[in-house]
Amino acid sequence: GESALTASNRVFPHAALAAMRSALAGGLASDADDTESGEAANAPEPDCNYDPAQLARGDSAYDRLEKRIYACYTRAVQHVRFEGKTLDRLTALGMLAQMDDREQRHRLFLAIDTIWRSMNGDDRARSPYRTFVKLSAARWRHDGSPVDAEARVLRIDPAQMESWLVSVLDAWRASTPSGMIEPWDYHYQGGAASRALSDRIPLDRLGTLNARYFGDLGADLAALNVHYDLTPRVGKTPVAFTDFGARPHLVNGAWVPGEPWVFATYRVGGLDNLDELLHETGHAVHISAIHQRPAFLDWPDNDALTEGLGDIAALECYEPRWQMHYLGDSVSTALGLRARYSGIVMDIAWSLFEVRMHRAPDADPNVVWADLTSRYLHIVPHPELSWWAMRGQLIDAPGYMANYAIGAIIIADIRARVKEQHGDFTTGDPTWYAYMTDHIYRFGLSRSSADVITDFLGRPISANAILADMRRMASR
Numbered sequence: 001g002e003s004a005l006t007a008s009n010r011v012f013p014h015a016a017l018a019a020m021r022s023a024l025a026g027g028l029a030s031d032a033d034d035t036e037s038g039e040a041a042n043a044p045e046p047d048c049n050y051d052p053a054q055l056a057r058g059d060s061a062y063d064r065l066e067k068r069i070y071a072c073y074t075r076a077v078q079h080v081r082f083e084g085k086t087l088d089r090l091t092a093l094g095m096l097a098q099m100d101d102r103e104q105r106h107r108l109f110l111a112i113d114t115i116w117r118s119m120n121g122d123d124r125a126r127s128p129y130r131t132f133v134k135l136s137a138a139r140w141r142h143d144g145s146p147v148d149a150e151a152r153v154l155r156i157d158p159a160q161m162e163s164w165l166v167s168v169l170d171a172w173r174a175s176t177p178s179g180m181i182e183p184w185d186y187h188y189q190g191g192a193a194s195r196a197l198s199d200r201i202p203l204d205r206l207g208t209l210n211a212r213y214f215g216d217l218g219a220d221l222a223a224l225n226v227h228y229d230l231t232p233r234v235g236k237t238p239v240a241f242t243d244f245g246a247r248p249h250l251v252n253g254a255w256v257p258g259e260p261w262v263f264a265t266y267r268v269g270g271l272d273n274l275d276e277l278l279h280e281t282g283h284a285v286h287i288s289a290i291h292q293r294p295a296f297l298d299w300p301d302n303d304a305l306t307e308g309l310g311d312i313a314a315l316e317c318y319e320p321r322w323q324m325h326y327l328g329d330s331v332s333t334a335l336g337l338r339a340r341y342s343g344i345v346m347d348i349a350w351s352l353f354e355v356r357m358h359r360a361p362d363a364d365p366n367v368v369w370a371d372l373t374s375r376y377l378h379i380v381p382h383p384e385l386s387w388w389a390m391r392g393q394l395i396d397a398p399g400y401m402a403n404y405a406i407g408a409i410i411i412a413d414i415r416a417r418v419k420e421q422h423g424d425f426t427t428g429d430p431t432w433y434a435y436m437t438d439h440i441y442r443f444g445l446s447r448s449s450a451d452v453i454t455d456f457l458g459r460p461i462s463a464n465a466i467l468a469d470m471r472r473m474a475s476r
Contacts, residue, residue, distance in 0.1 A: 097191025
């Protein structure tokens with residue numbers, strides 16, 4: 001999933017923060033407001049015909065360029081024009097996974113070019129991203145790599161972490177068909193499970209399935225006061241995220257639930273959107289379970305753990321037993337796991353892409369991306385296309401993609417340990433939420449993420465669990 005998280009000790013993407021403040025200013029009165037935000041709808045269009053080098057001069061150059069690129073990206077992801085329709089980025093990518101007509105997929109993929117250009121222009125040396133990454137790399141050299149910092153906080157050697165990420169990509173390469181595919185076919189091949197099952201997940205069932213599964217895990221979303229803003233509207237941030245509304249607190253000695261809020265945009269149902277909603281709800285039930293005094297009542301101190309915890313329950317939706325139980329039909333284990341990991345390995349590729357671009361900021365990002373995706377993901381190289389430029393985090397929070405990558409490794413390890421110690425929860429377990437609260441969720445900032453993880457695992461973090469799980473793709 002794509003989520004942005006906020007805590008007192010991390011930088012929150014400004015577009016998501018603006019959306020949160022806008023919603024809070026409205027009193028959180030409605031879970032799905034179908035009207036446009038007046039302020040967002042009337043906001044002036046950003047000037048996207050600009051000289052990046054000019055913005056990158058003088059004081060606050062980084063901030064000016066970052067804000068301009070992200071503003072143009074936000075406009076572009078909400079205005080993908082294809083066959084007379086206006087699509088948003090996630091809808092367009094979802095369509096790539098559903099379209100049987102290969103030529104139509106190719107045309108849609110090229111229509112997303114407006115998003116790529118909002119970040120990287122024509123990929124010349126003075127493009128927005130190539131100008132921006134030089135400024136960002138200078139920050140990393142001065143302040144240290146945030147990717148390395150994330151690893152060290154978790155007591156992982158950064159070099160070992162990078163080797164783990166490469167090993168996950170190697171596992172994908174070894175466990176999936178070796179024939180090379182075009183980038184516009186990648187989502188389609190990973191979307192076989194979605195195509196088979198999405199008719200059973202119409203838009204109006206997303207919330208029902210989400211609530212049912214978490215209820216079966218002992219997390220009653222209504223009792224936990226989880227709220228949702230899922231309706232499309234002009235000016236809404238393109239990034240799905242979850243945050244505190246009111247926070248849990250004590251009243252006369254009794255613990256009162258807070259009001260977690262989930263923000264996302266869904267125009268259609270389907271397995272992919274259900275997975276994202278389950279992921280964001282995973283964040284909501286996590287923060288509902290933090291039972292600490294106010295100073296510690298916040299997200300954990302590590303973004304990789306925080307991101308990963310959204311997937312503890314969500315990833316079960318790719319298991320055939322989950323699908324049969326909740327949807328009445330299923331795909332094979334191999335197809336389910338391919339759907340599970342196609343997004344994860346892409347996030348890992350993006351993470352390695354950022355690391356390599358910040359090491360060599362004069363490199364051509366298209367070439368760096370083509371090398372990664374052709375070597376590990378069986379994707380035909382297209383160095384003439386900036387199709388890597390589709391994630392706002394690359395601009396809004398350089399290095400943040402590593403949280404998805406590291407988080408995937410951590411959560412595979414934790415999920416395996418939960419099943420080993422407490423039992424399977426694929427089709428529900430009413431004691432699961434209490435168990436997770438006691439062992440993982442409740443600590444907030446009162447204990448370091450590294451202590452919580454290693455105490456629960458009984459050892460240091462390892463990549464063995466995710467690699468073993470991925471091998472099931474090839475064994476079936």
